[in-house]
Amino acid sequence: MANVEKDRAAAGAFTRLAELRPRHGALCAFATTLLSCMPVIVVLGGVPRYAALGDSFLLCLLLAAVASGAFLCARALRGAPRDGNRLARGAVVAYLAAALAFIVLLVAPDPWPLGAAGAGLVAGGALPAVLCAWARAVAAPMDRSLALCALVGGGAALAGWILALLPLLLLLPAFCVLVVAGTVPLLLIESEDSPDEADAPQAAPVACGKGALGRLLSVTWLPLLGLAAYVFMTGLVAHGAFGTMPATYLGSLPEAALVLLVCARWGRRPLLPWCYRVLVPLLAAVFVVLGAFPAGTFPQEASVTVLYGFYLVLAMIGCALFLAVTHSREVAPELTCSFATAVTAAAALLAQVLSAAMPGSDFSSWLPVVTGLFVAVLLLFLGRTAWDGLVTPQGGALGAEGAAGGEGVSAGCAPASAADGARVPARVADGVPAPKAVGAAGFEAVAAASPATPTAPEPSLRDTLEARCAEVSAARSLSPREAEVLVYLARGFTPAYIAKSLVLSISTVRTHVRNIYRKLNVNKREELLHLIDEG
Known part of the structure; x- marks a missing residue:
């Protein structure tokens, strides 16, 4: 009977995970063309004008994203009136125009760094509001959010792989089509009643001021740290480390499948603690074992793919948690998304500055160091949690x-x-x-x-x-x-x-x-x- 119940639970989990809507496909297109992500940087890196315009565009985009995220975060903490739909529409239009303008600049006869910087400022300023609109549109409980992030991550990796194989004559038009497909649907979604507005469970009254930020950090600090580590390290790798493209795709697809399996098999238990107690340490252990092999051997080279998968899982968990927090509505979605965007954009900006300050450097030696630091923080957290469980009375x-x-x-x-x-x-x-x-x-x-009744249980x-x-x-x-x-x-x-x-x-x-x-x-x-x- 226990096995039957487990099979029924797994089947129900797969049914829940299969409840996809057209907006989820649009989200996949948005993730594929997110201009600050490593796969996009590498795909566009083959365009001739990108070497002259890419750095100024990215630097301005990340600076504007940090500033805009901090502004929206402070605004939410002050309890300013919420005008999410109007702000989202304006941000979507601005982001779309800036992204398409940057693509046009890449094929212009002469490079125009000032124009690329302006497009980056507009895109970065709109990015936090666009991400908040997407979070509100697809927010769900933790198990479904993690499964969605796995599907989107795997789909974006597959789409990026296809883009990388296209000739330049087809690459930029296909990229523009995906940019439009990933942003325009938000104008239609935001004009309707967002599902998390109508159907999400009501939380306690939304806190304002430091209390709201404290609540948010108490739940999200560790996943946010993992997400920032992913953005920082992939930003460094994108600027000239090693084997970026194979590691990106070979690491994304298996890890996405693994996360989907985890959601279907163990989704009924608290998924976040399980991931940090089992899944993340397991991937770190696999990386340590493979990395211990002599240089030049297949296991040692495969450790790079495993390490990218490790960081990708951290990113999936972080994104899923923020979707789940948005769904729970314990704090305002504007605060949740703008704070996460500001922190991750700051991590990406740090990677951009380091790569510009040390051009041509191989940052591959940084990967195990940052990985070890994160695992050390994770072990300290798990140790403290276990100790609190031992010394705190359970009964009554x-x-x-x-x-x-x-x-x-x-x-x-x-x-x-x-x-x-x-x-x-x-x-x-x-x-x-x-x-x-x-x-x-x-x-x-x-x-x-x-x-157990075989017919009608x-x-x-x-x-x-x-x-x-x-x-x-x-x-x-x-x-x-x-x-x-x-x-x-x-x-x-x-x-x-x-x-x-x-x-x-x-x-x-x-x-x-x-x-x-x-x-x-x-x-x-x-x-x-x-x-x-x-x-």
Whole structure:
């Protein structure tokens, strides 16, 4: 029965991941032609005028992106009125015009560095708002966001590979078509009700000032560090390291497939901690082993591709997390996207300055150093998390929160103990006795004991519990996000686990739990579970 449940879960995951829309294809076109990315730099590097215009264009683009991102971030922190649709339309038009103008300059009879710099300033100034518009248009929970990033990354790598094979006469027209396909749909998407505006679960009231930035950093600092490392190192590699194009494509496609497999197989658990505890260390270990082989051998050369895949996975996780944070709406999407854009553009700008200051240098020796630094930070973070889990009491945390207004929150991320007195409805399925206690382990143990029916399987315990929670949520007028948190509480999970699963800060989860207890008029866990039991 356990294997059947796993197969059903995997099939359901693939079904969810397959829910693609035309806008996702447009996003792939946008990623393929994002002017500050390494594959685009390398593809356009073969154009004769790029050597004279490319550096000034990129430098101005990144400077403007940092300044624009910082301005929008400060504006969001001040709580300025939001005019996302109007700003997005203007930014899309400006970015499209600047990108096409730069392509025209590449084929002009005479080089015009000043014009390239102006196009870079316009494109960079519009880039944060364009990225925010895309984030709002495709935001989703963490598992779907990571799968989307894998699909977009793999598709962009494949499209870039095809572009690199085209002759110059076809390369620039095809590139212009992709630029238009990756930006114009945003004008249509933003004219509709964005799906994350209408359907996203409601979060706690959006915080302003330093509180909002603190919440954002508490959830995103490690993925943002990985994303910045990816942008920095690929920026250096694009300016003359080694084997850039083969490593880009050979590393992108297998890693995208690997991330898709991870989303389908382990998407139901908190995906972000799992990636940093298993996937990222595994890729780093493979790079260390292959890099230890003698120079010139196939394993040592393959380590370059593995290393690019390592950084690409970091980038996918970082982008997916920011999409998930945008979906959760814990902080304003403008703050989330502008802050991420400013930080990553600053990392790319640093790479651009270093490559200009040391022309002709081989930065390949920097790759293992930066990789080692990131892995060291990751190990320190995981070690501290493990230590906090050892020294922090697990039991009774949720009941204390309900009684004391949210002050006693466990730092653990495992389901609460069965000894806490949680119960499951008395008759969940025919012939299956109700357990005395519940948590994730309790539910799965009963599910494993359930008789498997080959034709029409009865509703699983999770489905039954979610149905009961939905009835209670509708009867007590819980918000969509509170209803989502209620399911986790009923399954016996701690607030820390809920925060990791829903990509929220602990303080936001505490707020939701306090609101749930208040609306349900209960003071402790036993009363909450008794209310769900009665339906």
